[in-house]
Amino acid sequence: MDEKRHIISILVENEFGSLSRIAGLFSARGYNIHCLNVAPTNDESISRMTLVTFCNDQKIKQLAKQLDKLIDVVNVKDLTEETHIEREMLLLKLKCNKNQRDEIKRLTDIFRARIIDVTDTGYTVELTGATEKILAFIESMGKIKIIEMVRSGTLGISRGIDSLENIK
Amino acid sequence: MKLSGSQIIIECLKKEGVEFIFGYPGGAVLHIYDALFGDKKIKHILTRHEQGATHAADGYARACGKPGVVLVTSGPGITNCVTGLATAHMDSVPMIIISGQVSREYVGSDAFQEADATGITRPVTKHNFLVDSRESIAEVFKKAFIIATTGRPGPVLIDIPKDLTDPKVKINFEYPKKVKLRSYKAPISESKSKIDEAAKLLASAKKPMIYAGGGVILGNAHKELAALVKNIGYPITNTLMGLGCYPATDNQFLGMLGMHGTYEANMAMHDCDVLLAVGARFDDRVTGDTSKFCPSAKIIHIDVDPSSISKIIEVDLSLVGETSKILRDLNKAVKPYLKNINKSALKRWWTQIDKWRTKKCLSYKTSKTIIKPQSVIETLYEITKGDAYVTSDVGQHQMWAAQYYKFDKPNRWINSGGLGTMGFGLPAAMGAQLAYPKSEVICVTGEASILMCIQELATCLQYRLPIKVITLNNRYMGMVRQWQEFFYEGRYAMSYMEAIPDFVQLASSFGHIGIKIEKPSELKSKLQEAMNLKDRLVFVDIITDQEENVYPMIKSGQAHNEMHLSPTGKDTELA
Numbered sequence: 168m169d170e171k172r173h174i175i176s177i178l179v180e181n182e183f184g185s186l187s188r189i190a191g192l193f194s195a196r197g198y199n200i201h202c203l204n205v206a207p208t209n210d211e212s213i214s215r216m217t218l219v220t221f222c223n224d225q226k227i228k229q230l231a232k233q234l235d236k237l238i239d240v241v242n243v244k245d246l247t248e249e250t251h252i253e254r255e256m257l258l259l260k261l262k263c264n265k266n267q268r269d270e271i272k273r274l275t276d277i278f279r280a281r282i283i284d285v286t287d288t289g290y291t292v293e294l295t296g297a298t299e300k301i302l303a304f305i306e307s308m309g310k311i312k313i314i315e316m317v318r319s320g321t322l323g324i325s326r327g328i329d330s331l332e333n334i335k
Numbered sequence: 336m337k338l339s340g341s342q343i344i345i346e347c348l349k350k351e352g353v354e355f356i357f358g359y360p361g362g363a364v365l366h367i368y369d370a371l372f373g374d375k376k377i378k379h380i381l382t383r384h385e386q387g388a389t390h391a392a393d394g395y396a397r398a399c400g401k402p403g404v405v406l407v408t409s410g411p412g413i414t415n416c417v418t419g420l421a422t423a424h425m426d427s428v429p430m431i432i433i434s435g436q437v438s439r440e441y442v443g444s445d446a447f448q449e450a451d452a453t454g455i456t457r458p459v460t461k462h463n464f465l466v467d468s469r470e471s472i473a474e475v476f477k478k479a480f481i482i483a484t485t486g487r488p489g490p491v492l493i494d495i496p497k498d499l500t501d502p503k504v505k506i507n508f509e510y511p512k513k514v515k516l517r518s519y520k521a522p523i524s525e526s527k528s529k530i531d532e533a534a535k536l537l538a539s540a541k542k543p544m545i546y547a548g549g550g551v552i553l554g555n556a557h558k559e560l561a562a563l564v565k566n567i568g569y570p571i572t573n574t575l576m577g578l579g580c581y582p583a584t585d586n587q588f589l590g591m592l593g594m595h596g597t598y599e600a601n602m603a604m605h606d607c608d609v610l611l612a613v614g615a616r617f618d619d620r621v622t623g624d625t626s627k628f629c630p631s632a633k634i635i636h637i638d639v640d641p642s643s644i645s646k647i648i649e650v651d652l653s654l655v656g657e658t659s660k661i662l663r664d665l666n667k668a669v670k671p672y673l674k675n676i677n678k679s680a681l682k683r684w685w686t687q688i689d690k691w692r693t694k695k696c697l698s699y700k701t702s703k704t705i706i707k708p709q710s711v712i713e714t715l716y717e718i719t720k721g722d723a724y725v726t727s728d729v730g731q732h733q734m735w736a737a738q739y740y741k742f743d744k745p746n747r748w749i750n751s752g753g754l755g756t757m758g759f760g761l762p763a764a765m766g767a768q769l770a771y772p773k774s775e776v777i778c779v780t781g782e783a784s785i786l787m788c789i790q791e792l793a794t795c796l797q798y799r800l801p802i803k804v805i806t807l808n809n810r811y812m813g814m815v816r817q818w819q820e821f822f823y824e825g826r827y828a829m830s831y832m833e834a835i836p837d838f839v840q841l842a843s844s845f846g847h848i849g850i851k852i853e854k855p856s857e858l859k860s861k862l863q864e865a866m867n868l869k870d871r872l873v874f875v876d877i878i879t880d881q882e883e884n885v886y887p888m889i890k891s892g893q894a895h896n897e898m899h900l901s902p903t904g905k906d907t908e909l910a
């Protein structure tokens with residue numbers, strides 16, 4: 168069966184050890200974590216994780232059930248099953264000489280990125296968007312030297328007014 | 336009521352109706368031990384190794400269904416429990432493990448006897464807790480007992496820093512009646528229409544088969560299972576973990592299935608057109624080659640754990656929930672369809688099964704000079720009238736016990752099926768004997784396995800546990816040797832031990848009685864003599880045929896109809 172990209176949203180008790188339980192489940196069962204993001208929600212007792220993994224349909228069902236079985240996990244949802252919005256944030260520290268400054272400025276405009284730090288020898292740029300846009304922007308840097316790159320990993324939310332809490 | 340953390344722990348255990356704690360003291364739990372000192376309600380069983388404590392609590396839980404409780408110290412105390420936890424976790428046994436931790440101010444500083452207990456045990460427990468305040472102790476205990484005993488049961492660890500058990504600091508204690516566990520899902524109940532669909536499918540079978548596992552015993556659903564099986568008249572097989580959940584002496588029972596299952600059970604699995612799986616998890620020792628598993632069957636699966644469904648084998652219909660309730664509902668739902676059952680097809684199916692039975696796949700060559708291991712189990716069955724609690728270790732002896740002791744009742748067959756832990760048998764027997772002091776408890780073991788927890792003989796003396804240890808002494812790690820014979824051209828690398836102890840002397844040095852049996856002619860009388868010593872532990876060392884193999888056997892990666900029934904070239908029968 169074909170491996171597909173899945174965005175898994177997990178609501179988890181904001182408790183000691185929750186993250187290691189989830190990470191442990193992935194390594195113990197041989198699933199990959201492509202990227203992972205965790206932060207508290209508006210309910211401070213709950214954290215939301217967004218996780219991207221590549222696997223086939225049978226494996227993803229099993230993975231969701233295994234996650235749901237963890238005592239700390241309140242709810243699990245494969246966002247790719249329905250219409251959803253994805254965003255990722257990129258912070259890029261670039262080294263540039265005089266000639267490249269304009270080039271960078273032009274590219275940030277095209278991609279609607281922002282320059283958030285300026286020094287004599289470089290820029291730091293911030294960009295938000297779907298993963299393809301992030302990748303395209305990185306690609307467009309061409310010869311410009313990337314000193315440091317930080318990505319938030321994918322964040323996702325379903326369209327419409329349903330929330331993960333009350334899907335049950 | 337104002338109590339110290341230690342006293343709160345003891346009170347919580349009492350509220351949960353705990354009668355025994357299996358444990359071993361050490362620095363981090365000394366406050367708790369002090370609070371336990373002289374307690375009249377809870378009996379502490381001092382094992383001789385923490386592994387022994389976990390297996391004993393496990394054996395207790397498997398025998399009587401109540402959660403087994405373990406108390407150990409930090410560091411080496413809890414690391415010694417890991418094998419026992421993994422054993423219980425694999426077989427879904429309800430247990431509570433209380434481990435001491437270094438005081439909160441030292442946690443994370445590599446303090447003396449500090450180990451990351453929750454980290455180490457995370458993959459081998461259903462859940463674990465690190466208690467962070469005195470106030471939360473009671474709530475954590477309440478949660479732990481709920482989690483350990485409901486849904487698919489399992490071991491739960493509670494790690495408690497020493498300072499929280501300080502006898503000088505007392506707080507108000509009240510055992511919560513309810514706790515909030517929003518993320519713990521109670522088993523769902525299936526819709527009537529889905530149960531009806533299953534009933535219809537079941538009744539449409541021409542060659543039906545029922546395959547029941549340990550979940551039936553854990554879910555206390557054996558009565559409901561028997562009612563359905565009798566009502567519908569279909570053949571049934573059990574997994575290694577399920578033995579006893581359906582009476583083995585009943586005519587509808589085809590024996591155990593899988594790698595060392597019977598010819599009739601495996602053939603019926605292969606040929607069936609509708610399979611009802613109950614509380615079983617399609618383990619690889621059961622399925623063999625999954626691509627050839629029940630090739631022409633529609634499969635219905637009943638299980639309490641949603642993640643068991645379609646994990647290994649994609650099923651056609653799943654019923655998730657309490658096994659006993661679903662079986663009851665299914666039995667009701669199937670009644671109106673009973674008249675649809677194709678009686679003549681079912682009769683032909685039974686005729687076919689009876690033909691497979693004539694192979695007598697469990698027959699073996701008897702001998703007048705050397706004791707056959709199978710005959711030991713058969714004789715034990717005769718003497719105990721099939722009513723003993725039988726624990727086992729891991730190896731050939733385990734398979735022979737499973738094949739030749741016919742279990743008619745649940746909870747009587749206690750073995751480490753999932754993890755296959757050598758060393759499990761003796762301590763598990765201690766737990767079973769404590770749960771049922773008046774019953775006969777037998778530990779069937781091998782001369783290699785028994786040495787892995789041999790220290791527990793001392794515990795047995797201290798608490799006067801009259802277990803009968805039956806060692807099938809083949810001077811080999813028999814199961815390893817069997818595989819080496821089959822798959823490594825007889826190169827017996829490390830499967831033979833040069834220095835086997837004199838078990839009779841060993842038993843007597845521990846204060847028990849040892850009996851050695853070498854001749855087939857004296858097997859029955861000496862076994863009877865051992866069983867007659869009702870109030871003593873008797874260690875029976877039985878010298879058995881050294882190169883006997885376990886048959887039938889499905890070699891790894893083969894299908895149910897590719898069984899080997901006997902060893903010799905010309906007898907080798909491939910079904």
Ligand SMILES: Cc1ncc(C[n+]2csc(CCOP(=O)(O)OP(=O)(O)O)c2C)c(N)n1
Pocket residue numbers: 728729730731732733755756757758780781782783784785807809811812813814815
């Ligand atoms: C703790 C542990 N280590 C290793 C094994 C692998 N193993 C399975 S059976 C076996 C041999 C058991 O020998 P014995 O207890 O004499 O039983 P027999 O097969 O001879 O009846 C071994 C080493 C195991 N199951 N458990």
Ligand SMILES: [Mg+2]
Pocket residue numbers: 730781782783807808809810811812813
């Ligand atoms: Mg042996």
